[in-house]
Amino acid sequence: MLYGANASRFHWGFVGTPLNFARGEWQIARVYALLGRSEPALYHAEKSLALCIKNELGDFDLGFAYEAMARAYAVQENKIEFDKHMQLAKQTAKKVTIEDNQKWLLKNIETVQTNTIPVF
Template identity: 50%
Template sequence: MAEQFLEQEAERRLAINLFNHVWTLMDLLERDQTQIDEMIHAVHASRYHWGNVGTVLESARGEWQISRVYAVLGRAEPALYHARRTLQLCLENGIGDFDLAFAYEAMARALKIDARGEAPESAHYLSLAYQAADNIKEAEDRQIILGDLATLAD
């Protein structure tokens, strides 16, 4: 029993470290191919481990992070796939607040890349993201999403 707990705790720490490492790589202004590959592998590994030791909330956040990685790389199809998974997990499990707003943001961002910035669907999801942001309880969280949404404005 104690051994299983230690294994789960180790996997949880691994998921957290991978998630944070992906942010470090995403924050780079320029990445070489090795860093790009590392970022892709790390984001999928983080989501995998959260699927083993986390809740549906961590799974939704993991899907969101995968979508963002692919959006940063300009890869519309996988960005959209994982944005849809994020939104699906939020809607099916009653996840709202900050996470729902970011699910809509992921959809808007992926669709904008897919249509090279001209998708009416992207504008629709951007509008939904702003509506969801209005319902975020914490002002600091609301400011974070509003800052991200501003990067999608034309």
């Protein structure tokens, strides 16, 4: 998983857009969180968040960036930052206008505390 996520991000770095970069960083953050490695998870979540904000990528991707931040802080057992980013993720999810996208984001947010992957 980790090699695949890093390879994907590496290749998007040549042909992608900021949206691809942000999603690639999110994907790497997710894998590190699932592996219980909070420091690299937080590093890549922060990169995803910065790309979303700088490039105004929209609420769907911004919500996922906040979800990645919350997940990394959950692994780190930093309750204050976890709560802050969970709240931001939930608030941002409410702004997503495409219903299926909103549901998918919320489903992912619901799995943060258990550090699992949602199933369709």
